[in-house]
Amino acid sequence: MKCLSLCLAVAALLLMSVGAQAQTSAPHDSVAAMPDSLAGADSTAAHTGVAPAGAAAAPMTTTPAPTTTPAPTTSATPPASQAAAAPAAQASSGATGKPIYFGGAVGFSFWSDYTRISIEPLAAYKLNEKLSIGGKLRYEYLKDHRGPTNYTANNFGASAFSNYRVLRPIYAHGELAVMNYDYPTGKETVPFLLLGGGYVQMLRPGVTLNYEVLWDVLNDDNSPYEAGQPVVSVGVAVGF
Secondary structure, eight states: OHHHHHHHHHHHHHHHHHHHHHHHHHHHHHHHSOOHHHHHHHHHHHHHSOOOTTSOOOOOOOOOOOOOOOOOOOOSSOOHHHHHHHHHHHHHSSGGGOSEEEEEEEEEEEOSSEEEEEEEEEEEEESSSSEEEEEEEEEEEEEEOSSSSOEEEEEEEEEEEEEEESSSSEEEEEEEEEEEEEETTEEEEEEEEEEEEEEEEEEETTEEEEEEEEEESSOOTTOTTTTOOOEEEEEEEEOO
């Protein structure tokens, strides 16, 4: 009987020590182990943004999704419409690509007793790369002291001409002209056949400075060039 009482006393002491240990570890276990209802409420609040009753609402931050702007694509090859239009624009632009050219010249002859100054606008058409034909209008101021009567006159005329490019800077020139001269004895219509050539100096692309020397081979009796004086002119042409 004494042994049984002693065993029961030892068992009671063991049970009391185990209970004391369980009470001291209970607060930690209750914090670590959250009830399922509260865990579900937290997850719902995380998705809906609404905190459960009795719980502090945590600040909700939303991070916008990054937006990417597509980089512009560049193509080294232009569109077909632009590629086709470029050669046409180059062919039509610039005076050198046109079959028609125009310009003007200032002619002069100075001798001891004879002075001639002329202004000649012109236009021409290129038959090919070497040959062209065109026309001129001419105004001429003339002062002649070679005869017994000194006189000055304002004369007008027109001509048709042809140029042939012998070399790139050198051309041959032929011109059939008619001038109406106001002589002291009256008005005279004088024909000319002017032959010679010229030299072309490039001023800029499509614009040339032309030096020209001609001689009248008809030698009409009323011609001011009956003594064989050369007809010298300097002019500018666009597209020649």
